Amino acid sequence: MDxxxxxxxxxxxxxxxxxxxxxxxxxxxxxxxxxxxxPTAYALLDRLEQSGAIASRLEQEGNRPPxxxxxxxxQGRQLFLRLLRETLSSAEPYVIAGxxxxxxxxxxxxxxxxxxxxxxxxxxxxxxxxxxxVPAHHxxxxxxxxxxxxxxxxxxxxxxxxxxxxxLQTRQSTSSxxxxxxxxxxx
Amino acid sequence: MDxxxxxxxxxxxxxxxxxxxxxxxxxxxxxxxxxxxxPTAYALLDRLEQSGAIASRLEQEGNRPPxxxxxxxxQGRQLFLRLLRETLSSAEPYVIAGxxxxxxxxxxxxxxxxxxxxxxxxxxxxxxxxxxxVPAHHxxxxxxxxxxxxxxxxxxxxxxxxxxxxxLQTRQSTSSxxxxxxxxxxx
DNA sequence: GGGCGCATGTAATGAGTTACATGATTGA
DNA sequence: TCAATCATGTAACTCATTACATGCGCCC
Numbered sequence: 001m002d003x004x005x006x007x008x009x010x011x012x013x014x015x016x017x018x019x020x021x022x023x024x025x026x027x028x029x030x031x032x033x034x035x036x037x038x039p040t041a042y043a044l045l046d047r048l049e050q051s052g053a054i055a056s057r058l059e060q061e062g063n064r065p066p067x068x069x070x071x072x073x074x075q076g077r078q079l080f081l082r083l084l085r086e087t088l089s090s091a092e093p094y095v096i097a098g099x100x101x102x103x104x105x106x107x108x109x110x111x112x113x114x115x116x117x118x119x120x121x122x123x124x125x126x127x128x129x130x131x132x133x134v135p136a137h138h139x140x141x142x143x144x145x146x147x148x149x150x151x152x153x154x155x156x157x158x159x160x161x162x163x164x165x166x167x168l169q170t171r172q173s174t175s176s177x178x179x180x181x182x183x184x185x186x187x
Numbered sequence: 188m189d190x191x192x193x194x195x196x197x198x199x200x201x202x203x204x205x206x207x208x209x210x211x212x213x214x215x216x217x218x219x220x221x222x223x224x225x226p227t228a229y230a231l232l233d234r235l236e237q238s239g240a241i242a243s244r245l246e247q248e249g250n251r252p253p254x255x256x257x258x259x260x261x262q263g264r265q266l267f268l269r270l271l272r273e274t275l276s277s278a279e280p281y282v283i284a285g286x287x288x289x290x291x292x293x294x295x296x297x298x299x300x301x302x303x304x305x306x307x308x309x310x311x312x313x314x315x316x317x318x319x320x321v322p323a324h325h326x327x328x329x330x331x332x333x334x335x336x337x338x339x340x341x342x343x344x345x346x347x348x349x350x351x352x353x354x355l356q357t358r359q360s361t362s363s364x365x366x367x368x369x370x371x372x373x374x
Numbered sequence: 375g376g377g378c379g380c381a382t383g384t385a386a387t388g389a390g391t392t393a394c395a396t397g398a399t400t401g402a
Numbered sequence: 403t404c405a406a407t408c409a410t411g412t413a414a415c416t417c418a419t420t421a422c423a424t425g426c427g428c429c430c
Contacts, residue, residue: 001389003287010291020409033286040390042411063398065409084295087288088303091310094283096340099220099333100190101274104197106329108271116275123278142293146286149347153283156343160336188417207381227418229383250426252381 002083004036004044009072009080012054018067019045032131033146045070053079110172114165121161128154189270191223191231196259196267199241205254206232219318220333232257240266297359301352308348315341 007030011022022045023038045068048054053076056068072080098120105113131151194217198209209232210225232255235241240263243255259267285307292300318338 003284004390006291007287010287010294013291013294018409019411023409032280033282033290035282037391039392039411043390046411065396065398067409080291081294084288084291085299085303087285088292088295088300089306090285091307091314091344092284093219093314094281094340095220095222096281096336097190097279098274098277099336100194100197101271102332102336103220103329104193104200104267104271105275105332107197107200107268108275112272113275116272119276120278127278127280142290145289145292145351149283149286149289152343152347153281153340156339157278160339164332191418205381206383210381224419226383226420230418233383252424252426254381 001044003087004034004040005048006080006083006087007034007036008041008044008048009053009076009083012070012072013077013080016069016071018059018069020067029143032150033143048076052076110168114168114172117161117165117168121158121165124154124158124161128158188231190274191221191227192235193267193270193274194221194223195228195231195235196240196263196270199257199259200264200267203256203258205246205256207254216330219337220330235263239263297355301355301359304348304352304355308345308352311341311345311348315345 007026008022011017011025019042023041026034026036026041027038045054045056049056049070052073054070054072056070058066059069060066108116128151131147131154134147194213195209198204198212206229210228213221213223213228214225232241232243236243236257239260241257241259243257245253246256247253295303315338318334318341321334
C-alpha cells in the first residue's frame, strides 16, 4: 500500500493530474513497476485527499466528463519524502512466486521437467526482449532506473535458468532417474 | 493462492503431516520461499479437505491436543501435478516493491540518496550472507534449488546496487545537482 | 507457579480485484 | 450506428493478516 501511495504522490509531485491521467500512465508505462488497478488508484486518491495529502479541484472541458485534478499539498510532500526514504533505504526480502515449483522439480520425469523449464526460460527471454526495446528516457524521471533494475534481475534469471537446464541435461544423459540436481551452488 | 496450495500439497506428497508440523517447517525452513502465515495454512488445509484433495484422520498422543493428520489423495496428486506444471512452465513478471522508490531518486539531494542506497545495499548483503550460511541439502527435496535461485537474484541485486552507487558518486564529484543518472544500461 | 511448547482454530479487519454502471463524445 | 475513448466511481467478493481464545503438559 505504501508503495502505491508513494507512486501516486510522486507522480503528482511532478505534475498535477486527474485520476484517469494517472491510471493511463501507469497502465501504459509502469506495468512492470506496479500492478495497481484503476479502482484501487481512485480509492487511494480519495483517501489521500481526505487525509490532506492532496487537494482536488474540478475541471471541465466542453461537454466531457468533469475531471478531478489533484495537486499535492505541503503535507503530502512530507509524506512523500518519508515514504521515499523508507523504501529507498530498505530491501524487502522478495518472495518469488515461481520458486515453490522448483522445490518439487523431482516430482516430474526429467524430460518433462526440462520441457517445462524451457518454456519458462522462453518467457523470461521474451520479457527481457520486451524491456530492451523500450525507448529509454521515458520522461524526465528515473523510470529508466527502475526498468534497468528489472532488466538486470531478468537477465540474472535467464542465466541461472539456462545453467540449470544444462545441469539437468547432463544428468539426463548419465542416469535415468527423476529430476533435481545436487544444487551445485550458483557462482 | 495457487502457490500456497502447491506448497502444502507438495509437502504432503512427501509425507503425511498435521497442520502444526507443516507450519513449523515453513516457518523455520521456508521463510524465504513463502510468507504464508499459520491461520492461512489452516484455512487452506480445510478447503483442500473439503474439495477432496487431502484427507485427515485424528491422532492423539497421550494427553496432548489431538492432531489432524492430513494425507494427500489421488485427486490431490492430480491437482498437485497440474499446479506444478503451471508454475514451472511460466515466468510471472515480478513486481519488485522497492522499485517505485528508484523512480523518484532525484527528489532527494544526492548525498542523502547515496546514504539511503548504501543502507539498502547493506541489507541486501546481509540477506546474501544469511543465505550462504544455510547448511544446504535441507532434506531430500529441491529446497536447495529455490534457495539457490534466491541467492542468484540477491547477488545480481548487490552488483547492480553497488554499480549504481558508484555511478552516482562520480556524478557527485563533478556537479552538485540532485540525483538520478542517465541510466547507462546495465550491460 | 509461570511461561513456553503443542495444536487447533475464530473473528475482525484490511487491502485489492473483478465486474458493473453511467453518460457524453468522437471516429469508422 | 456501433464501438471506443473519456472520466468517474460502486458493490460484491476474495484472499490474507492480526489479534485473540483454548487448554493441557513440561521444565525451571
